[in-house]
Amino acid sequence: MLIDWNDIDTVLLDMDGTLLDLQFDNFFWHTHLPKRYAELRNISLQKAKNIISTMSRKMKGTLNWYSTEYWSKELTLDIYQLKKEISDQIRIRPFAQEFLGQLKLRGKKRILITNAHPQSLELKISITKIDTLLDSIYTSHQFHHPKESQKFWQALSCKEIFNPKKTLFIDDSIGILEAANQYGIKHLLGISQPDSKKNAVSLDSFSSITSFDEILPVV
Numbered sequence: 294m295l296i297d298w299n300d301i302d303t304v305l306l307d308m309d310g311t312l313l314d315l316q317f318d319n320f321f322w323h324t325h326l327p328k329r330y331a332e333l334r335n336i337s338l339q340k341a342k343n344i345i346s347t348m349s350r351k352m353k354g355t356l357n358w359y360s361t362e363y364w365s366k367e368l369t370l371d372i373y374q375l376k377k378e379i380s381d382q383i384r385i386r387p388f389a390q391e392f393l394g395q396l397k398l399r400g401k402k403r404i405l406i407t408n409a410h411p412q413s414l415e416l417k418i419s420i421t422k423i424d425t426l427l428d429s430i431y432t433s434h435q436f437h438h439p440k441e442s443q444k445f446w447q448a449l450s451c452k453e454i455f456n457p458k459k460t461l462f463i464d465d466s467i468g469i470l471e472a473a474n475q476y477g478i479k480h481l482l483g484i485s486q487p488d489s490k491k492n493a494v495s496l497d498s499f500s501s502i503t504s505f506d507e508i509l510p511v512v
Contacts, residue, residue, distance in 0.1 A: 294500065294507050296461070301480060303455040304396055305473075307440075308407040308414070310465035310487025312389045312423060317382045319488050322349070325379055330368055354441050354468070356434060359408045373412045383420045386489075388505035393426040395511040404453060405430040408439050408469075429453055440469045446476040470499050482508075 309318050322345070331341035348367065352358040361372040396403050405427050407414060414432055418424045433439045436448035461480035462473045465487035474481055483501035486493040493503050502508060 294502060296480070296482075296508055298399060298401070298511055300459065301401060301461045302459040303402040303404060303461070305404050305406050305455075305460060305462040305478070306427075307464040307466070307469070307484075308405055308409055308417065308423075311463055311484050312386060312393075312405070313417060313421065314384045314386050314489050315465065315487035316490045317379070317384070319490075320382060321376060321379060326368075326370075326372075326375060329370060329375055333370060354439065356408075356437070356439050359410055359413075359439065360434070361410045361412045373416065376413065376416055380416060380420055383417055385421050385423060386505070388509060389423075390426060392505040392509060392511070395509065397426075399511050401511070402455065403428045404455070406433070406440060406449065407431070408433045410434055440464075440466075441472050443472065443476060446472065467496055467499065470496070 306312055309315055323342070327338055327341040327345055330336075330345060331338045334341065345368070349358065352363075357363040361376070364370070365372045393403055403426065405423075407430075409417070409432055411432055411434055414430070418430075424430060431449060431452065433445050436445050438444040438448065440446075457477040458479045460478050461482060462470070462478045463482045463484065464470050464473070465484035467483070470481050470483055481499055483496035483499040484503070485496055485501040486503040495501075
């Protein structure tokens with residue numbers, strides 16, 4: 294895929310499913326958490342999965358959906374500690390480090406914007422050290438609105454100076470890419486295989502890549 298890097302000053306990047314393998318999050322929510330919840334409540338694993346799935350659908354697209362504090366309270370479990378139990382599965386996606394390094398060499402601003410709760414963000418940074426390859430990091434929780442909301446983008450623009458027409462945004466969520474498009478971000482790119490254990494999927498009308506090597510080198 295050809296990208297006109299001369300037309301880009303800033304690169305906004307999602308974390309889970311973009312810079313980091315979404316396999317960790319999928320395993321946590323679909324396997325590890327239900328198992329622990331079933332043990333706590335002394336119920337079947339399938340019933341635990343059904344309960345968590347029902348609760349999750351109601352919160353999808355809201356900050357609570359991403360909040361470790363919210364789920365800790367609702368499920369009476371320490372979500373942060375449960376994530377730490379499997380933190381060895383947190384991994385950077387292939388060629389992400391090389392991509393970020395080349396962006397720096399070309400003088401592009403590298404900004405992480407994530408819906409991850411600050412606790413999850415802290416854990417993943419402690420494992421991957423991805424912060425050393427970024428210029429700024431923002432979580433939607435500090436703006437009180439998820440990336441799906443225009444209020445997030447308005448709040449971000451008040452904290453970070455960037456020209457939407459000279460910005461590339463990379464994310465694995467169609468809904469969030471649509472929100473960025475609505476805000477006016479000119480260059481949009483999806484990740485079609487955010488989870489290395491699952492097959493690639495179509496992102497509808499958005500251009501997408503499965504791996505960062507498809508847009509390397511940054512020249």
